[in-house]
Amino acid sequence: MGVRLIEIKAGILADNRKLAEGIRSRLKRSGTFLLNIMSSPGSGKTSLILRTIEALGSSCRIAVIEADMDSTVDADKIAAAGIPAVQLRTRGFCHVEAAMVEEALEALSPGDLDLVIIENVGNLVCPAESDTGAHANVVILSVPEGDDKPLKYPLIFTVCDVVVLNKIDYLEHEQFDTGAFRRRIGRLNPRASVCELSCRSGAGLGGWLQWLEARLAGL
Amino acid sequence: MHELQVTQDILQTVLDYASRNDVKKILRIRLLVGELNDFQQDWVQRYFDRVSKASIAEGAEITLEKVPTAFRCRDCGRDFEVEVSLTDRVRCPHCGGADFSLLRGRELLIRDMEVE
Numbered sequence A: 001m002g003v004r005l006i007e008i009k010a011g012i013l014a015d016n017r018k019l020a021e022g023i024r025s026r027l028k029r030s031g032t033f034l035l036n037i038m039s040s041p042g043s044g045k046t047s048l049i050l051r052t053i054e055a056l057g058s059s060c061r062i063a064v065i066e067a068d069m070d071s072t073v074d075a076d077k078i079a080a081a082g083i084p085a086v087q088l089r090t091r092g093f094c095h096v097e098a099a100m101v102e103e104a105l106e107a108l109s110p111g112d113l114d115l116v117i118i119e120n121v122g123n124l125v126c127p128a129e130s131d132t133g134a135h136a137n138v139v140i141l142s143v144p145e146g147d148d149k150p151l152k153y154p155l156i157f158t159v160c161d162v163v164v165l166n167k168i169d170y171l172e173h174e175q176f177d178t179g180a181f182r183r184r185i186g187r188l189n190p191r192a193s194v195c196e197l198s199c200r201s202g203a204g205l206g207g208w209l210q211w212l213e214a215r216l217a218g219l
Numbered sequence B: 001m002h003e004l005q006v007t008q009d010i011l012q013t014v015l016d017y018a019s020r021n022d023v024k025k026i027l028r029i030r031l032l033v034g035e036l037n038d039f040q041q042d043w044v045q046r047y048f049d050r051v052s053k054a055s056i057a058e059g060a061e062i063t064l065e066k067v068p069t070a071f072r073c074r075d076c077g078r079d080f081e082v083e084v085s086l087t088d089r090v091r092c093p094h095c096g097g098a099d100f101s102l103l104r105g106r107e108l109l110i111r112d113m114e115v116e
Helices: A014-029 A045-056 A073-080 A099-106 A154-158 A168-173 A178-188 A205-216 B003-021 B041-051
Strands: A004-011 A033-041 A062-068 A085-089 A115-119 A136-142 A162-166 A195-196 B026-034 B059-068 B070-073 B079-081 B098-104 B107-115
Touching: A004 A014, A004 B003, A014 A033, A014 A099, A033 A045, A033 A205, A045 A062, A045 A073, A045 A115, A045 A136, A045 A162, A045 A205, A062 A073, A062 A099, A073 A085, A085 A099, A154 A178, A162 A178, A162 A205, A178 A195, A195 A205, B003 B026, B003 B041, B003 B107, B041 B059
Parallel strands: A033 A115, A033 A136, A062 A085, A062 A115, A136 A162, A162 A195, B026 B059
Antiparallel strands: A004 B107, B026 B107, B070 B079, B070 B098
16 A cells, blocks of 8 residues: 555644633533633742732632642642642643643532632743633733743733733833833733732732633623 | 643544554654744654654654744734744734734644555
């Protein structure tokens, strides 16, 4: 038999997408909003989650899925804030996948929750490629990382609904061009909102909470 | 890019298709990859060589077809391609609009394979 060509046209990692779609629709039916937070290590994922819990924790039932290569330090911080937290140790996995979320959700009772937050692995590359089943994706960039990141890691800025610019209290020490940063996001993803804030000082948190509450109401 | 995981997924899929199509040997696999994916052909080939050992896909050549990033303008409805890494500000070349949706550039697909 000679050489033949077989058409495949199959998506790579398509199983993950199917699983993610299932999670998304199931949680929507139970009225639970799933939020996926992505950023480099140290940009402020845990800080933003803690600030969000502080502001919404009394009116909204929240749980957190923590993903780290190893250790439980982040989950411990969340649990100390009185919020259920599940730690996923990804053991070398560079990102969270839908199957991991499914597993974590089994440990929580999503039916009794309004908001489940995924703290993804600190990484601007791989998390962008894996649908977690979230209803909205957040990318945090902190001022010291520089305004050129949307140029270097474009994919992650195309899959997010909101970009949080954290550590704006560093703006006076850094050559960070906020206008250029917003333009760079806008050219990839014109519908993404941008919230400038500082988790440390609390400045600008109102804009973030407003965005989140609008999305929660719109589920 | 987690090339190893992607490579394992590719192997799984091509072996699946091979078993349903009475294939003796897989010679070449063509991928369609959006330009926004930072996907390195050398590494995929290296990983593939490793994971496909002793299978009918051993020795298959992986080729990669890049899909340029394209947007659809929400103002005039027309499509346009842009080389994202070279542009600081994207505007619709047809109407100058600045509101658009991403049309292509995130693909990660196995297009086809040559077999015998």
